[in-house]
Amino acid sequence: xxxxxxxxxxxxxxxxxxxxxxxxxxxxxxxxxxxxxxxxxxxxxxxxxxxxxxxxxxxxxxxxxxxxxxxxxxxxxxxxxxxxxxxxxxxxxxxxxxxxxxxxxxxxxxxxxxxxxxxxxxxxxxxxxxxxxxxxxxxxxxxxxxxxxxxxxxxxxxxxxxxxxxxxxxxxxxxxxxxxxxxxxxxxxxxxxxxxxxxxxxxxxxxxxxxxxxxxxxxxxxxxxxxxxxxxxxxxxxxxxxxxxxxxxxxxxxxxxxxxxxxxxxxxxxxxxxxxxxxxxxxxxxxxxxxxxxxxxxxxxxxxxxxxxxxxx
Amino acid sequence: xxxxxxxxxxxxxxxxxxxxxxxxxxxxxxxxxxxxxxxxxxxxxxxxxxxxxxxxxxxxxxxxxxxxxxxxxxxxxxxxxxxxxxxxxxxxxxxxxxxxxxxxxxxxxxxxxxxxxxxxxxxxxxxxxxxxxxxxxxxxxxxxxxxxxxxxxxxxxxxxxxxxxxxxxxxxxxxxxxxxxxxxxxxxxxxxxxxxxxxxxxxxxxxxxxxxxxxxxxxxxxxxxxxxxxxxxxxxxxxxxxxxxxxxxxxx
Numbered sequence: 001x002x003x004x005x006x007x008x009x010x011x012x013x014x015x016x017x018x019x020x021x022x023x024x025x026x027x028x029x030x031x032x033x034x035x036x037x038x039x040x041x042x043x044x045x046x047x048x049x050x051x052x053x054x055x056x057x058x059x060x061x062x063x064x065x066x067x068x069x070x071x072x073x074x075x076x077x078x079x080x081x082x083x084x085x086x087x088x089x090x091x092x093x094x095x096x097x098x099x100x101x102x103x104x105x106x107x108x109x110x111x112x113x114x115x116x117x118x119x120x121x122x123x124x125x126x127x128x129x130x131x132x133x134x135x136x137x138x139x140x141x142x143x144x145x146x147x148x149x150x151x152x153x154x155x156x157x158x159x160x161x162x163x164x165x166x167x168x169x170x171x172x173x174x175x176x177x178x179x180x181x182x183x184x185x186x187x188x189x190x191x192x193x194x195x196x197x198x199x200x201x202x203x204x205x206x207x208x209x210x211x212x213x214x215x216x217x218x219x220x221x222x223x224x225x226x227x228x229x230x231x232x233x234x235x236x237x238x239x240x241x242x243x244x245x246x247x248x249x250x251x252x253x254x255x256x257x258x259x260x261x262x263x264x265x266x267x268x269x270x271x272x273x274x275x276x277x278x279x280x281x282x283x284x285x286x287x288x289x290x291x292x293x294x295x296x297x298x299x300x301x302x303x304x305x306x307x308x309x310x311x312x313x
Numbered sequence: 314x315x316x317x318x319x320x321x322x323x324x325x326x327x328x329x330x331x332x333x334x335x336x337x338x339x340x341x342x343x344x345x346x347x348x349x350x351x352x353x354x355x356x357x358x359x360x361x362x363x364x365x366x367x368x369x370x371x372x373x374x375x376x377x378x379x380x381x382x383x384x385x386x387x388x389x390x391x392x393x394x395x396x397x398x399x400x401x402x403x404x405x406x407x408x409x410x411x412x413x414x415x416x417x418x419x420x421x422x423x424x425x426x427x428x429x430x431x432x433x434x435x436x437x438x439x440x441x442x443x444x445x446x447x448x449x450x451x452x453x454x455x456x457x458x459x460x461x462x463x464x465x466x467x468x469x470x471x472x473x474x475x476x477x478x479x480x481x482x483x484x485x486x487x488x489x490x491x492x493x494x495x496x497x498x499x500x501x502x503x504x505x506x507x508x509x510x511x512x513x514x515x516x517x518x519x520x521x522x523x524x525x526x527x528x529x530x531x532x533x534x535x536x537x538x539x540x541x542x543x544x545x546x547x548x549x550x551x552x553x554x555x556x557x558x559x560x561x562x563x564x565x
Contacts, residue, residue: 040427051450054416055423061405062424063351082447086413090398090406 001156002099004135006030008142009067013038019146020059024052024070030099031069049074053082053094060092065146071100072114076121076153087151088126095145096121097154101131102192102242102272104158106283110276119247121153122220128173129220131155131241131249133194134164137217140171148173157192157242164195164215174218176226180205182212185305186230186237186265190216190249193240193292200297209309219249227256231264236305238268242292245271270300314365316555318386320394324545326366328470328503328530329437333370335509336435345375348402352432355421357406359414360439360468361395367404368392376403412445414438415465419451422463422523433516436465441473444482456495461517464524468503470532472543491525503528535562
């Protein structure tokens with residue numbers, strides 16, 4: 001996703017001199033080509049995230065489209081008030097990019113685990129929150145936030161995530177991509193969990209279930225209509241995200257479903273337990289501890305739907 | 314405004330009044346008829362609690378009718394008790410949490426340099442505000458990048474929210490700090506209008522460097538019994554106090 005993002009940004013900056021990149025002294029082996037090709041559109045703010053956001057706002061209020069780039073929590077939580085007051089309140093054309101979100105930097109430590117960023121960013125007025133599900137969505141999402149006049153948060157994983165989309169889908173901010181139509185249950189995935197959800201959907205379909213799969217790449221504004229349809233046309237809704245179950249995609253979907261009149265699907269949020277990881281592990285290992293590997297997700301889903309569909313695990 | 318709305322920061326407004334008057338009166342290249350003029354000078358009031366005096370200056374400069382000052386801190390109005398841009402022509406940026414203005418001003422100065430534009434950026438800061446680390450991030454950045462289109466004016470009235478600056482977190486040797494960070498520095502009497510004008514009309518203080526104007530001011534300036542009193546950071550003047558204060562200012 002990181003690679004798809006920077007390639008897309010390079011192309012955008014070739015065409016549009018307003019497009020700038022401000023980094024917080026991070027992006028080794030990622031940002032060099034951009035910096036070499038576009039020296040007047042590149043700034044290294046140093047290890048100073050509050051100033052990084054302030055600089056970006058000042059540049060944006062002077063007519064530029066500014067991407068800030070840092071990893072995990074540094075570019076969001078460290079400078080949260082700058083994002084709230086300076087970016088969001090001024091509707092500055094700043095796109096906050098965080099890489100290594102979720103548990104991507106697993107064994108680097110809890111400081112590097114971004115597990116609450118979506119909840120916090122989506123609480124901010126005027127902010128658009130995008131968590132692409134694969135490299136194709138990362139490329140399309142990057143283009144989409146440039147076309148959007150105003151603040152955005154782009155949540156990326158790391159390099160090397162699998163491509164999930166067979167073809168380039170229509171990508172519209174705030175509109176979920178229906179990757180599979182189904183009437184028994186719905187999986188709603190964001191970010192890196194899209195690939196897992198895609199495989200789970202295939203497994204469940206093999207067992208004879210009619211599975212709907214939505215890629216919810218934009219968490220704010222949320223595609224309320226797609227959620228209402230899933231909640232009324234299918235019997236179970238599962239949200240999948242590499243983020244705390246509190247306040248992220250699952251929380252956002254729960255807010256919509258809780259206010260629906262009449263009968264609606266049962267909801268289960270699948271994501272990170274809201275606690276600091278107590279043991280060391282890489283992304284794959286830590287995800288398995290949270291039940292976010294394929295086996296773990298299946299273990300959560302099966303007992304919930306078993307009564308209805310006599311599913312044998 | 315402050316008395317009738319019963320808000321705080323009369324002292325902080327009075328210490329900044331002469332600086333704002335000089336900037337709007339003879340330094341800033343702005344056009345009140347075209348508040349969004351792309352080549353305007355940018356003024357950021359980072360000490361956002363000095364809101365009443367900022368709105369008054371913007372109105373006196375012609376960006377909005379003086380009658381709008383009645384909206385200050387009033388239900389349904391648009392002039393919040395901390396400097397606000399939304400719905401207020403001539404105000405570049407909203408502030409109220411300290412340490413936000415200079416990084417944004419630095420970004421504006423950088424954009425101006427990169428685009429080879431002639432406009433300049435002025436940021437008004439408080440002394441207590443210099444406790445905020447974000448300012449020092451920007452001060453390092455601006456010095457390194459030689460942003461000589463950026464000027465800060467520090468309203469050094471020596472009093473912050475709870476106590477005197479020297480008793481809280483001392484700033485001295487203040488000028489030396491800026492010199493060490495690659496800035497041109499000048500200390501002026503922040504109530505000597507002609508000295509302020511001379512200094513601000515001739516920035517940059519040193520070619521190729523951002524400028525720091527340390528303006529020695531008096532908190533509560535112009536009202537003898539408000540001057541240099543921590544009390545008047547928060548206390549609004551009562552009606553009789555307002556009348557006494559206005560009489561004193563008028564007589565001076």
